[in-house]
Amino acid sequence: MKGNDTKQFYITTTLPYVNSDPHIGFAMEIIRADVIARYKRLLGNDVFFNTGTDEHGAKIYENAVKEGVEVQAYVDGYAEKFKELTKILNIQDVRFIRTTDEKHVKAAQEMWKRCYDNGYIYKKTYQTKYCVGCELTKTDSELDHGKCPIHPNREIELIDEENYFFKFSEFQKPLLEFYQSHPDFVVPDFRYNEIKAFVERGLEDFSISRLKEKMPWGVPVPNDACDKGDENSHVMYVWFDALTSYVSTLGWPNGDDFTKYWAQDGNDNRKVIQYCGKDNLRQQSAMWQAMLMASGLPNSSQIIIDGFITSGGQKMSKSVGNVISPFDVIEMFKEVTDYPEDVLRFVLLHDISSFEDGDITIEGIKESYQAHLANGIGNLTSRIMKMATSNEVRSKEQEVSSKVEIVDFDLNHSLKKIIEEISSIDEYIATNEPFKVVKVDEVKGKEMIVHCLSSLELVANRLALYLPNTSAKIIECIRENKMPEKPLFGRLS
RNA sequence: AGCGGGGUAGAGUAGAGGUAACUCACGAGGCUCAUAACCUCGGGACACAGGUUCGAUUCCUGUCCCCGCAACCA
Numbered sequence: 001m002k003g004n005d006t007k008q009f010y011i012t013t014t015l016p017y018v019n020s021d022p023h024i025g026f027a028m029e030i031i032r033a034d035v036i037a038r039y040k041r042l043l044g045n046d047v048f049f050n051t052g053t054d055e056h057g058a059k060i061y062e063n064a065v066k067e068g069v070e071v072q073a074y075v076d077g078y079a080e081k082f083k084e085l086t087k088i089l090n091i092q093d094v095r096f097i098r099t100t101d102e103k104h105v106k107a108a109q110e111m112w113k114r115c116y117d118n119g120y121i122y123k124k125t126y127q128t129k130y131c132v133g134c135e136l137t138k139t140d141s142e143l144d145h146g147k148c149p150i151h152p153n154r155e156i157e158l159i160d161e162e163n164y165f166f167k168f169s170e171f172q173k174p175l176l177e178f179y180q181s182h183p184d185f186v187v188p189d190f191r192y193n194e195i196k197a198f199v200e201r202g203l204e205d206f207s208i209s210r211l212k213e214k215m216p217w218g219v220p221v222p223n224d225a226c227d228k229g230d231e232n233s234h235v236m237y238v239w240f241d242a243l244t245s246y247v248s249t250l251g252w253p254n255g256d257d258f259t260k261y262w263a264q265d266g267n268d269n270r271k272v273i274q275y276c277g278k279d280n281l282r283q284q285s286a287m288w289q290a291m292l293m294a295s296g297l298p299n300s301s302q303i304i305i306d307g308f309i310t311s312g313g314q315k316m317s318k319s320v321g322n323v324i325s326p327f328d329v330i331e332m333f334k335e336v337t338d339y340p341e342d343v344l345r346f347v348l349l350h351d352i353s354s355f356e357d358g359d360i361t362i363e364g365i366k367e368s369y370q371a372h373l374a375n376g377i378g379n380l381t382s383r384i385m386k387m388a389t390s391n392e393v394r395s396k397e398q399e400v401s402s403k404v405e406i407v408d409f410d411l412n413h414s415l416k417k418i419i420e421e422i423s424s425i426d427e428y429i430a431t432n433e434p435f436k437v438v439k440v441d442e443v444k445g446k447e448m449i450v451h452c453l454s455s456l457e458l459v460a461n462r463l464a465l466y467l468p469n470t471s472a473k474i475i476e477c478i479r480e481n482k483m484p485e486k487p488l489f490g491r492l493s
Numbered sequence: 494a495g496c497g498g499g500g501u502a503g504a505g506u507a508g509a510g511g512u513a514a515c516u517c518a519c520g521a522g523g524c525u526c527a528u529a530a531c532c533u534c535g536g537g538a539c540a541c542a543g544g545u546u547c548g549a550u551u552c553c554u555g556u557c558c559c560c561g562c563a564a565c566c567a
Contacts, residue, residue: 016566020566023566025566027567194497197496277567278562278567308560309567310560316565319564351506353506356498357498357499358506375528382530383526387526416507416515419515426527426530429531436526487528488528489528491530
Protein backbone atom coordinates (compact mmCIF):
# COMPACT_ATOMS: atom_id res chain seq x y z
CA MET A 1 0.00 0.00 0.00
CA LYS A 2 2.21 2.78 -1.07
CA GLY A 3 2.15 5.63 -3.48
CA ASN A 4 -0.50 6.19 -6.09
CA ASP A 5 -0.92 2.56 -6.88
CA THR A 6 -4.66 2.77 -7.35
CA LYS A 7 -6.99 5.24 -8.90
CA GLN A 8 -10.34 3.95 -7.74
CA PHE A 9 -10.46 2.57 -4.27
CA TYR A 10 -13.39 0.77 -2.72
CA ILE A 11 -13.51 -0.09 0.95
CA THR A 12 -16.31 -1.53 3.02
CA THR A 13 -16.97 -2.70 6.53
CA THR A 14 -19.19 -5.66 7.16
CA LEU A 15 -22.79 -4.69 7.70
CA PRO A 16 -23.56 -5.26 11.36
CA TYR A 17 -26.58 -7.39 12.09
CA VAL A 18 -29.12 -5.19 13.81
CA ASN A 19 -30.16 -7.30 16.73
CA SER A 20 -28.35 -5.27 19.35
CA ASP A 21 -26.76 -1.90 19.96
CA PRO A 22 -23.54 -0.94 18.17
CA HIS A 23 -20.63 -2.88 19.57
CA ILE A 24 -17.30 -1.24 20.26
CA GLY A 25 -15.73 -3.89 18.06
CA PHE A 26 -17.71 -2.59 15.14
CA ALA A 27 -16.71 0.95 16.07
CA MET A 28 -13.11 -0.20 15.79
CA GLU A 29 -13.75 -1.80 12.42
CA ILE A 30 -15.33 1.28 10.91
CA ILE A 31 -12.75 3.62 12.42
CA ARG A 32 -9.98 1.58 10.87
CA ALA A 33 -11.72 1.56 7.52
CA ASP A 34 -12.15 5.33 7.88
CA VAL A 35 -8.43 5.82 8.47
CA ILE A 36 -7.62 3.79 5.36
CA ALA A 37 -10.22 5.69 3.36
CA ARG A 38 -8.77 9.03 4.48
CA TYR A 39 -5.30 7.81 3.69
CA LYS A 40 -6.28 6.80 0.19
CA ARG A 41 -8.01 10.12 -0.42
CA LEU A 42 -4.87 11.88 0.73
CA LEU A 43 -2.92 9.92 -1.85
CA GLY A 44 -5.26 11.20 -4.49
CA ASN A 45 -7.48 8.18 -4.94
CA ASP A 46 -11.14 8.31 -5.75
CA VAL A 47 -12.59 6.50 -2.75
CA PHE A 48 -15.92 4.76 -2.33
CA PHE A 49 -16.41 3.94 1.35
CA ASN A 50 -19.31 1.74 2.34
CA THR A 51 -21.04 0.61 5.49
CA GLY A 52 -24.65 -0.13 6.42
CA THR A 53 -26.90 -2.54 8.21
CA ASP A 54 -27.87 -6.17 7.73
CA GLU A 55 -31.56 -6.33 8.53
CA HIS A 56 -33.07 -9.64 7.47
CA GLY A 57 -33.20 -13.10 8.97
CA ALA A 58 -34.72 -15.24 11.66
CA LYS A 59 -33.09 -13.65 14.67
CA ILE A 60 -34.28 -10.19 13.79
CA TYR A 61 -37.72 -11.48 12.99
CA GLU A 62 -37.88 -13.32 16.30
CA ASN A 63 -36.68 -10.31 18.26
CA ALA A 64 -39.18 -7.97 16.69
CA VAL A 65 -42.00 -10.41 17.35
CA LYS A 66 -40.82 -10.84 20.90
CA GLU A 67 -40.81 -7.10 21.46
CA GLY A 68 -44.16 -6.80 19.79
CA VAL A 69 -43.10 -4.28 17.17
CA GLU A 70 -43.36 -4.23 13.41
CA VAL A 71 -40.23 -5.74 11.97
CA GLN A 72 -39.68 -2.77 9.72
CA ALA A 73 -39.98 -0.37 12.64
CA TYR A 74 -37.60 -2.54 14.61
CA VAL A 75 -34.89 -2.41 11.95
CA ASP A 76 -35.51 1.26 11.24
CA GLY A 77 -34.68 2.05 14.84
CA TYR A 78 -31.41 0.18 14.65
CA ALA A 79 -30.46 1.63 11.30
CA GLU A 80 -30.73 5.06 12.91
CA LYS A 81 -28.46 4.03 15.75
CA PHE A 82 -25.79 2.82 13.38
CA LYS A 83 -26.06 5.94 11.27
CA GLU A 84 -25.69 7.95 14.45
CA LEU A 85 -22.56 5.97 15.25
CA THR A 86 -20.91 6.94 11.98
CA LYS A 87 -21.65 10.57 12.80
CA ILE A 88 -20.30 10.63 16.31
CA LEU A 89 -17.16 8.74 15.26
CA ASN A 90 -16.51 11.37 12.59
CA ILE A 91 -16.49 8.83 9.80
CA GLN A 92 -15.84 10.75 6.61
CA ASP A 93 -17.93 10.49 3.47
CA VAL A 94 -19.36 7.03 3.95
CA ARG A 95 -22.25 5.46 2.05
CA PHE A 96 -24.83 3.63 4.06
CA ILE A 97 -26.66 0.68 2.54
CA ARG A 98 -29.48 -1.13 4.30
CA THR A 99 -30.38 -4.61 3.17
CA THR A 100 -34.03 -3.57 3.27
CA ASP A 101 -33.34 -0.82 0.71
CA GLU A 102 -35.20 -1.38 -2.51
CA LYS A 103 -32.08 -1.23 -4.64
CA HIS A 104 -30.42 -3.81 -2.45
CA VAL A 105 -33.37 -6.19 -2.64
CA LYS A 106 -33.29 -5.95 -6.41
CA ALA A 107 -29.55 -6.57 -6.48
CA ALA A 108 -29.83 -9.61 -4.24
CA GLN A 109 -32.46 -11.02 -6.57
CA GLU A 110 -30.25 -10.33 -9.56
CA MET A 111 -27.34 -12.07 -7.83
CA TRP A 112 -29.60 -15.03 -7.29
CA LYS A 113 -30.70 -15.10 -10.91
CA ARG A 114 -27.18 -15.05 -12.21
CA CYS A 115 -26.04 -17.82 -9.91
CA TYR A 116 -29.11 -19.76 -10.92
CA ASP A 117 -28.65 -19.18 -14.63
CA ASN A 118 -25.05 -20.26 -14.35
CA GLY A 119 -26.12 -23.51 -12.79
CA TYR A 120 -24.97 -22.98 -9.22
CA ILE A 121 -28.34 -23.02 -7.55
CA TYR A 122 -30.44 -26.14 -7.37
CA LYS A 123 -33.38 -27.40 -5.45
CA LYS A 124 -33.50 -30.41 -3.26
CA THR A 125 -35.60 -31.93 -0.59
CA TYR A 126 -33.72 -32.69 2.49
CA GLN A 127 -34.02 -33.15 6.15
CA THR A 128 -31.58 -31.15 8.04
CA LYS A 129 -30.66 -29.89 11.41
CA TYR A 130 -30.79 -26.19 11.66
CA CYS A 131 -29.41 -24.00 14.40
CA VAL A 132 -31.23 -20.69 14.64
CA GLY A 133 -28.35 -19.25 16.62
CA CYS A 134 -25.88 -19.76 13.80
CA GLU A 135 -28.42 -19.26 11.03
CA LEU A 136 -26.79 -22.37 9.67
CA THR A 137 -27.72 -25.90 8.86
CA LYS A 138 -25.56 -28.37 10.69
CA THR A 139 -24.20 -31.70 9.66
CA ASP A 140 -24.09 -34.51 12.18
CA SER A 141 -20.36 -34.12 12.50
CA GLU A 142 -20.89 -30.53 13.49
CA LEU A 143 -23.22 -31.43 16.32
CA ASP A 144 -22.25 -32.39 19.79
CA HIS A 145 -24.70 -34.85 21.33
CA GLY A 146 -27.43 -33.48 19.13
CA LYS A 147 -26.73 -29.92 20.14
CA CYS A 148 -24.95 -27.17 18.35
CA PRO A 149 -21.66 -26.81 20.21
CA ILE A 150 -21.88 -23.10 19.57
CA HIS A 151 -25.44 -22.70 20.80
CA PRO A 152 -25.97 -25.52 23.28
CA ASN A 153 -28.97 -23.79 24.75
CA ARG A 154 -30.87 -23.70 21.50
CA GLU A 155 -32.82 -26.66 20.28
CA ILE A 156 -31.71 -27.93 16.90
CA GLU A 157 -34.60 -27.68 14.49
CA LEU A 158 -35.27 -30.62 12.22
CA ILE A 159 -36.20 -29.32 8.85
CA ASP A 160 -37.71 -31.51 6.18
CA GLU A 161 -38.39 -29.37 3.21
CA GLU A 162 -37.48 -28.42 -0.28
CA ASN A 163 -34.88 -25.69 -0.38
CA TYR A 164 -32.56 -24.07 -2.78
CA PHE A 165 -28.91 -24.87 -2.44
CA PHE A 166 -25.78 -23.13 -3.53
CA LYS A 167 -23.11 -25.37 -5.06
CA PHE A 168 -20.38 -24.26 -2.71
CA SER A 169 -18.65 -27.60 -3.15
CA GLU A 170 -17.81 -26.76 -6.75
CA PHE A 171 -15.72 -23.85 -5.64
CA GLN A 172 -13.12 -25.65 -3.63
CA LYS A 173 -10.70 -25.76 -6.51
CA PRO A 174 -11.35 -22.27 -7.87
CA LEU A 175 -11.04 -20.80 -4.40
CA LEU A 176 -7.79 -22.60 -3.67
CA GLU A 177 -6.39 -21.48 -7.01
CA PHE A 178 -7.49 -17.97 -6.26
CA TYR A 179 -5.82 -18.01 -2.83
CA GLN A 180 -2.71 -19.47 -4.38
CA SER A 181 -2.42 -16.68 -6.90
CA HIS A 182 -3.29 -13.98 -4.37
CA PRO A 183 -1.08 -14.66 -1.37
CA ASP A 184 -2.04 -11.39 0.29
CA PHE A 185 -5.74 -11.84 -0.31
CA VAL A 186 -6.42 -12.24 3.40
CA VAL A 187 -4.56 -10.05 5.92
CA PRO A 188 -3.01 -10.98 8.32
CA ASP A 189 -1.23 -14.04 7.00
CA PHE A 190 -2.35 -16.38 9.77
CA ARG A 191 -5.95 -15.76 8.75
CA TYR A 192 -5.01 -16.48 5.16
CA ASN A 193 -3.60 -19.81 6.27
CA GLU A 194 -6.71 -20.48 8.30
CA ILE A 195 -9.15 -19.99 5.44
CA LYS A 196 -6.98 -21.97 3.07
CA ALA A 197 -6.94 -24.86 5.50
CA PHE A 198 -10.69 -24.60 5.87
CA VAL A 199 -11.32 -24.81 2.14
CA GLU A 200 -8.82 -27.61 1.75
CA ARG A 201 -10.83 -29.69 4.18
CA GLY A 202 -13.68 -29.65 1.69
CA LEU A 203 -16.81 -27.59 1.14
CA GLU A 204 -20.42 -28.55 1.38
CA ASP A 205 -23.30 -27.04 -0.52
CA PHE A 206 -25.41 -24.91 1.72
CA SER A 207 -29.07 -24.05 1.74
CA ILE A 208 -29.76 -20.52 0.62
CA SER A 209 -33.49 -20.26 1.03
CA ARG A 210 -36.07 -20.47 3.76
CA LEU A 211 -39.74 -21.21 3.53
CA LYS A 212 -41.57 -17.95 3.68
CA GLU A 213 -44.38 -19.38 5.72
CA LYS A 214 -41.89 -20.12 8.47
CA MET A 215 -39.79 -17.02 8.24
CA PRO A 216 -41.14 -14.25 6.03
CA TRP A 217 -38.48 -11.62 6.86
CA GLY A 218 -36.19 -11.88 3.89
CA VAL A 219 -35.69 -11.08 0.24
CA PRO A 220 -38.16 -13.03 -1.89
CA VAL A 221 -36.52 -15.55 -4.15
CA PRO A 222 -37.11 -14.28 -7.67
CA ASN A 223 -39.73 -16.60 -9.11
CA ASP A 224 -39.10 -15.85 -12.75
CA ALA A 225 -35.72 -17.45 -12.46
CA CYS A 226 -36.95 -20.54 -10.74
CA ASP A 227 -39.46 -23.26 -11.20
CA LYS A 228 -43.08 -22.35 -11.49
CA GLY A 229 -45.25 -23.37 -8.65
CA ASP A 230 -42.66 -22.01 -6.30
CA GLU A 231 -43.92 -18.51 -6.51
CA ASN A 232 -43.17 -16.41 -3.49
CA SER A 233 -42.75 -19.43 -1.33
CA HIS A 234 -39.12 -18.84 -0.40
CA VAL A 235 -37.03 -16.03 0.92
CA MET A 236 -33.28 -15.89 0.77
CA TYR A 237 -30.98 -17.10 3.44
CA VAL A 238 -29.73 -13.98 5.19
CA TRP A 239 -26.08 -14.44 4.29
CA PHE A 240 -26.79 -14.74 0.58
CA ASP A 241 -28.70 -11.51 0.77
CA ALA A 242 -26.34 -9.60 3.04
CA LEU A 243 -23.14 -10.36 1.17
CA THR A 244 -24.64 -8.91 -1.98
CA SER A 245 -24.74 -5.52 -0.25
CA TYR A 246 -21.09 -4.94 -1.14
CA VAL A 247 -22.12 -4.56 -4.77
CA SER A 248 -25.69 -3.33 -4.31
CA THR A 249 -24.31 -0.24 -2.61
CA LEU A 250 -22.62 0.52 -5.91
CA GLY A 251 -25.92 0.32 -7.72
CA TRP A 252 -25.12 -3.06 -9.23
CA PRO A 253 -26.31 -4.47 -11.56
CA ASN A 254 -26.83 -0.99 -12.95
CA GLY A 255 -25.01 2.22 -12.39
CA ASP A 256 -21.65 3.58 -13.25
CA ASP A 257 -20.30 3.19 -9.75
CA PHE A 258 -20.06 -0.54 -10.07
CA THR A 259 -18.02 -0.49 -13.24
CA LYS A 260 -15.98 2.35 -11.81
CA TYR A 261 -15.09 0.94 -8.42
CA TRP A 262 -15.38 -2.81 -8.36
CA ALA A 263 -12.11 -4.43 -9.23
CA GLN A 264 -11.73 -5.85 -12.69
CA ASP A 265 -9.50 -8.78 -13.34
CA GLY A 266 -6.09 -7.62 -14.32
CA ASN A 267 -6.89 -4.00 -13.67
CA ASP A 268 -4.41 -2.84 -11.10
CA ASN A 269 -5.93 0.58 -10.94
CA ARG A 270 -8.72 -0.56 -8.69
CA LYS A 271 -8.78 -2.08 -5.29
CA VAL A 272 -11.67 -3.57 -3.39
CA ILE A 273 -10.95 -3.87 0.31
CA GLN A 274 -13.24 -5.49 2.85
CA TYR A 275 -12.74 -5.05 6.56
CA CYS A 276 -14.30 -7.55 8.96
CA GLY A 277 -14.01 -9.19 12.34
CA LYS A 278 -12.47 -12.61 12.64
CA ASP A 279 -15.88 -14.23 12.97
CA ASN A 280 -16.50 -13.24 9.38
CA LEU A 281 -13.48 -14.91 7.86
CA ARG A 282 -15.39 -17.70 6.11
CA GLN A 283 -18.26 -15.59 4.91
CA GLN A 284 -16.11 -12.88 3.39
CA SER A 285 -13.15 -14.78 2.08
CA ALA A 286 -14.82 -18.02 0.98
CA MET A 287 -18.62 -17.86 0.65
CA TRP A 288 -18.79 -14.39 -0.82
CA GLN A 289 -15.90 -15.04 -3.16
CA ALA A 290 -17.62 -18.20 -4.39
CA MET A 291 -20.80 -16.22 -4.97
CA LEU A 292 -18.88 -13.67 -6.99
CA MET A 293 -17.36 -16.44 -9.05
CA ALA A 294 -20.74 -18.08 -9.53
CA SER A 295 -22.31 -14.89 -10.79
CA GLY A 296 -19.37 -14.05 -13.02
CA LEU A 297 -18.23 -11.01 -11.09
CA PRO A 298 -14.63 -10.16 -10.20
CA ASN A 299 -13.36 -11.09 -6.77
CA SER A 300 -12.51 -8.68 -4.00
CA SER A 301 -8.88 -7.60 -3.74
CA GLN A 302 -8.21 -8.05 -0.06
CA ILE A 303 -10.00 -9.04 3.12
CA ILE A 304 -8.65 -7.47 6.31
CA ILE A 305 -9.45 -9.39 9.46
CA ASP A 306 -9.67 -7.68 12.84
CA GLY A 307 -9.35 -9.40 16.18
CA PHE A 308 -11.90 -9.16 18.95
CA ILE A 309 -12.00 -6.84 21.92
CA THR A 310 -12.33 -8.17 25.42
CA SER A 311 -12.68 -6.17 28.59
CA GLY A 312 -10.72 -7.13 31.65
CA GLY A 313 -9.69 -10.35 29.93
CA GLN A 314 -13.25 -11.42 29.39
CA LYS A 315 -15.65 -11.23 26.56
CA MET A 316 -17.94 -8.25 26.96
CA SER A 317 -21.32 -9.32 28.14
CA LYS A 318 -24.24 -7.73 29.84
CA SER A 319 -24.36 -10.39 32.50
CA VAL A 320 -20.71 -9.85 33.42
CA GLY A 321 -21.39 -6.13 33.23
CA ASN A 322 -18.25 -5.24 31.35
CA VAL A 323 -19.78 -3.94 28.16
CA ILE A 324 -18.16 -0.76 26.94
CA SER A 325 -20.32 1.13 24.51
CA PRO A 326 -18.76 3.50 22.00
CA PHE A 327 -21.46 6.02 22.83
CA ASP A 328 -20.62 5.86 26.53
CA VAL A 329 -16.91 6.40 25.99
CA ILE A 330 -17.58 9.51 23.97
CA GLU A 331 -20.05 10.76 26.53
CA MET A 332 -17.52 10.19 29.28
CA PHE A 333 -14.96 12.55 27.77
CA LYS A 334 -17.28 15.35 26.72
CA GLU A 335 -16.56 17.34 29.84
CA VAL A 336 -12.79 17.38 29.50
CA THR A 337 -12.37 17.80 25.77
CA ASP A 338 -14.07 19.13 22.68
CA TYR A 339 -12.80 16.08 20.81
CA PRO A 340 -14.29 13.10 22.62
CA GLU A 341 -14.64 11.17 19.37
CA ASP A 342 -10.91 11.43 18.91
CA VAL A 343 -10.41 9.92 22.35
CA LEU A 344 -12.29 6.82 21.27
CA ARG A 345 -10.57 6.73 17.91
CA PHE A 346 -7.24 7.06 19.65
CA VAL A 347 -7.83 4.30 22.14
CA LEU A 348 -9.09 1.84 19.57
CA LEU A 349 -6.28 2.59 17.15
CA HIS A 350 -3.41 2.99 19.60
CA ASP A 351 -4.14 0.54 22.38
CA ILE A 352 -5.26 -2.44 20.33
CA SER A 353 -3.08 -4.50 18.08
CA SER A 354 -4.01 -4.30 14.41
CA PHE A 355 -4.77 -7.97 13.98
CA GLU A 356 -4.71 -9.74 17.33
CA ASP A 357 -7.38 -9.62 19.98
CA GLY A 358 -7.21 -6.64 22.29
CA ASP A 359 -8.44 -5.64 25.70
CA ILE A 360 -10.09 -2.45 26.83
CA THR A 361 -11.18 -1.27 30.25
CA ILE A 362 -12.44 2.09 31.44
CA GLU A 363 -9.35 2.40 33.60
CA GLY A 364 -7.13 1.64 30.63
CA ILE A 365 -8.90 4.19 28.48
CA LYS A 366 -8.39 6.83 31.14
CA GLU A 367 -4.74 5.95 31.53
CA SER A 368 -4.13 6.15 27.83
CA TYR A 369 -6.02 9.43 27.61
CA GLN A 370 -3.98 10.96 30.40
CA ALA A 371 -0.63 9.71 29.15
CA HIS A 372 -0.88 10.38 25.44
CA LEU A 373 -3.61 12.93 24.87
CA ALA A 374 -3.63 15.15 27.97
CA ASN A 375 0.03 14.95 28.98
CA GLY A 376 1.19 14.21 25.45
CA ILE A 377 -0.19 16.02 22.44
CA GLY A 378 -2.46 18.32 24.43
CA ASN A 379 0.19 19.60 26.78
CA LEU A 380 2.77 19.84 24.02
CA THR A 381 0.46 22.03 21.97
CA SER A 382 -0.08 24.32 24.93
CA ARG A 383 3.58 24.71 25.78
CA ILE A 384 4.69 25.34 22.22
CA MET A 385 1.87 27.74 21.42
CA LYS A 386 2.57 29.62 24.63
CA MET A 387 6.17 30.16 23.60
CA ALA A 388 5.14 31.09 20.08
CA THR A 389 2.45 33.56 21.07
CA SER A 390 4.28 35.26 23.91
CA ASN A 391 7.38 35.74 21.80
CA GLU A 392 5.47 36.55 18.65
CA VAL A 393 7.04 33.80 16.66
CA ARG A 394 5.19 32.76 13.55
CA SER A 395 5.61 29.41 11.99
CA LYS A 396 7.20 29.18 8.62
CA GLU A 397 4.88 28.34 5.78
CA GLN A 398 5.32 24.68 5.37
CA GLU A 399 4.18 22.57 2.52
CA VAL A 400 1.63 20.14 3.85
CA SER A 401 3.70 17.08 4.23
CA SER A 402 1.84 13.91 3.58
CA LYS A 403 4.65 12.06 5.15
CA VAL A 404 2.32 9.43 6.41
CA GLU A 405 2.76 5.86 5.55
CA ILE A 406 0.65 2.90 6.37
CA VAL A 407 2.18 -0.44 5.59
CA ASP A 408 0.12 -3.60 5.33
CA PHE A 409 -2.87 -2.06 7.11
CA ASP A 410 -0.94 -1.92 10.38
CA LEU A 411 -2.58 1.20 11.72
CA ASN A 412 -1.60 0.46 15.27
CA HIS A 413 2.05 0.48 14.37
CA SER A 414 1.78 3.65 12.30
CA LEU A 415 0.00 5.60 15.01
CA LYS A 416 2.47 4.50 17.66
CA LYS A 417 5.29 5.85 15.53
CA ILE A 418 3.65 9.25 15.45
CA ILE A 419 3.04 9.26 19.18
CA GLU A 420 6.72 8.56 19.79
CA GLU A 421 7.56 11.82 18.06
CA ILE A 422 5.62 13.79 20.64
CA SER A 423 7.95 12.58 23.31
CA SER A 424 11.00 13.54 21.30
CA ILE A 425 9.70 17.09 20.89
CA ASP A 426 9.19 17.36 24.65
CA GLU A 427 12.71 16.14 25.03
CA TYR A 428 13.99 18.74 22.58
CA ILE A 429 12.36 21.51 24.59
CA ALA A 430 13.69 20.25 27.89
CA THR A 431 17.20 19.84 26.53
CA ASN A 432 17.50 23.05 24.51
CA GLU A 433 15.31 25.29 26.65
CA PRO A 434 14.14 27.70 23.96
CA PHE A 435 12.02 29.51 26.56
CA LYS A 436 15.25 30.42 28.34
CA VAL A 437 17.43 30.99 25.29
CA VAL A 438 14.99 33.46 23.81
CA LYS A 439 15.62 35.80 26.73
CA VAL A 440 19.35 36.01 26.18
CA ASP A 441 19.63 35.39 22.45
CA GLU A 442 16.40 36.36 20.80
CA VAL A 443 17.33 35.26 17.29
CA LYS A 444 18.52 31.88 18.33
CA GLY A 445 15.63 31.37 20.72
CA LYS A 446 13.10 32.23 18.08
CA GLU A 447 14.72 29.85 15.67
CA MET A 448 14.27 27.11 18.19
CA ILE A 449 10.64 27.99 18.70
CA VAL A 450 10.07 27.93 14.96
CA HIS A 451 11.62 24.51 14.96
CA CYS A 452 9.15 23.43 17.65
CA LEU A 453 6.25 24.80 15.63
CA SER A 454 7.37 22.90 12.54
CA SER A 455 7.74 19.70 14.47
CA LEU A 456 4.33 20.13 16.02
CA GLU A 457 2.77 20.83 12.67
CA LEU A 458 4.35 17.76 11.20
CA VAL A 459 2.91 15.64 13.97
CA ALA A 460 -0.48 17.28 13.56
CA ASN A 461 -0.43 16.56 9.85
CA ARG A 462 0.40 12.98 10.42
CA LEU A 463 -2.34 12.66 13.01
CA ALA A 464 -4.97 13.89 10.58
CA LEU A 465 -5.99 10.39 9.53
CA TYR A 466 -6.37 9.18 13.06
CA LEU A 467 -7.58 12.22 15.03
CA PRO A 468 -9.01 14.49 12.35
CA ASN A 469 -10.53 17.19 14.53
CA THR A 470 -7.63 17.37 16.94
CA SER A 471 -5.23 17.63 14.05
CA ALA A 472 -7.22 20.41 12.42
CA LYS A 473 -7.37 22.35 15.67
CA ILE A 474 -3.63 22.19 16.22
CA ILE A 475 -2.93 23.33 12.70
CA GLU A 476 -5.41 26.16 13.16
CA CYS A 477 -3.59 27.29 16.30
CA ILE A 478 -0.27 27.26 14.49
CA ARG A 479 -1.59 29.08 11.44
CA GLU A 480 -3.35 31.74 13.47
CA ASN A 481 -0.64 31.89 16.09
CA LYS A 482 -2.89 31.42 19.05
CA MET A 483 -3.26 29.30 22.15
CA PRO A 484 -6.06 26.77 22.17
CA GLU A 485 -9.02 28.51 23.86
CA LYS A 486 -9.00 25.71 26.36
CA PRO A 487 -6.73 22.74 26.84
CA LEU A 488 -7.15 20.29 23.96
CA PHE A 489 -7.47 17.42 26.37
CA GLY A 490 -8.15 18.54 29.90
CA ARG A 491 -6.96 16.58 32.84
CA LEU A 492 -9.25 14.00 34.33
CA SER A 493 -10.26 14.90 37.83
C1' A B 494 -5.37 -34.21 17.19
C1' G B 495 -11.94 -29.56 16.07
C1' C B 496 -10.10 -24.25 14.36
C1' G B 497 -7.33 -20.05 15.78
C1' G B 498 -4.65 -16.68 19.15
C1' G B 499 -1.61 -16.07 23.44
C1' G B 500 1.81 -16.72 28.09
C1' U B 501 7.81 -10.67 28.24
C1' A B 502 9.35 -6.06 34.74
C1' G B 503 4.03 -4.85 40.13
C1' A B 504 -0.09 -3.95 35.99
C1' G B 505 -1.06 -3.40 30.63
C1' U B 506 1.46 -4.15 26.05
C1' A B 507 5.77 -3.78 21.91
C1' G B 508 9.59 -6.43 19.80
C1' A B 509 13.16 -9.45 17.61
C1' G B 510 18.41 -15.27 15.74
C1' G B 511 23.32 -11.36 18.69
C1' U B 512 22.79 -4.15 24.18
C1' A B 513 14.80 -6.65 25.37
C1' A B 514 11.23 -1.26 24.01
C1' C B 515 6.73 1.62 25.57
C1' U B 516 2.62 3.37 29.04
C1' C B 517 1.15 3.30 34.16
C1' A B 518 2.95 2.52 39.17
C1' C B 519 7.71 3.03 42.32
C1' G B 520 12.76 5.60 43.87
C1' A B 521 16.32 9.78 43.06
C1' G B 522 17.42 14.27 40.52
C1' G B 523 16.32 18.46 36.94
C1' C B 524 13.30 22.34 34.66
C1' U B 525 9.59 26.24 35.15
C1' C B 526 7.57 27.21 28.36
C1' A B 527 3.27 23.80 29.56
C1' U B 528 -2.74 20.87 31.41
C1' A B 529 0.80 19.60 39.48
C1' A B 530 2.48 18.93 33.16
C1' C B 531 7.70 17.94 30.85
C1' C B 532 13.04 15.99 30.91
C1' U B 533 17.12 12.77 33.02
C1' C B 534 18.78 8.59 35.80
C1' G B 535 17.45 4.04 38.54
C1' G B 536 15.23 -0.74 40.38
C1' G B 537 12.56 -4.70 38.12
C1' A B 538 10.74 -9.37 32.92
C1' C B 539 11.09 -13.05 28.05
C1' A B 540 5.65 -19.92 31.43
C1' C B 541 8.48 -24.86 31.73
C1' A B 542 11.58 -28.79 29.38
C1' G B 543 14.21 -30.53 25.30
C1' G B 544 16.24 -29.54 20.21
C1' U B 545 18.54 -26.58 15.93
C1' U B 546 22.65 -22.83 16.26
C1' C B 547 28.90 -19.99 17.44
C1' G B 548 24.65 -17.78 19.87
C1' A B 549 17.24 -18.24 21.21
C1' U B 550 13.61 -14.86 24.87
C1' U B 551 12.86 -14.97 19.14
C1' C B 552 12.99 -20.89 15.01
C1' C B 553 11.40 -26.34 15.98
C1' U B 554 9.21 -30.22 19.35
C1' G B 555 6.75 -31.43 23.79
C1' U B 556 4.35 -30.01 28.57
C1' C B 557 1.45 -26.77 31.58
C1' C B 558 -1.82 -22.65 31.71
C1' C B 559 -5.13 -18.52 29.54
C1' C B 560 -8.51 -16.65 25.73
C1' G B 561 -11.87 -16.49 21.29
C1' C B 562 -14.67 -19.44 17.74
C1' A B 563 -21.58 -20.26 22.27
C1' A B 564 -25.24 -17.01 25.20
C1' C B 565 -27.17 -10.21 24.65
C1' C B 566 -21.70 -9.99 20.04
C1' A B 567 -18.05 -8.03 15.73
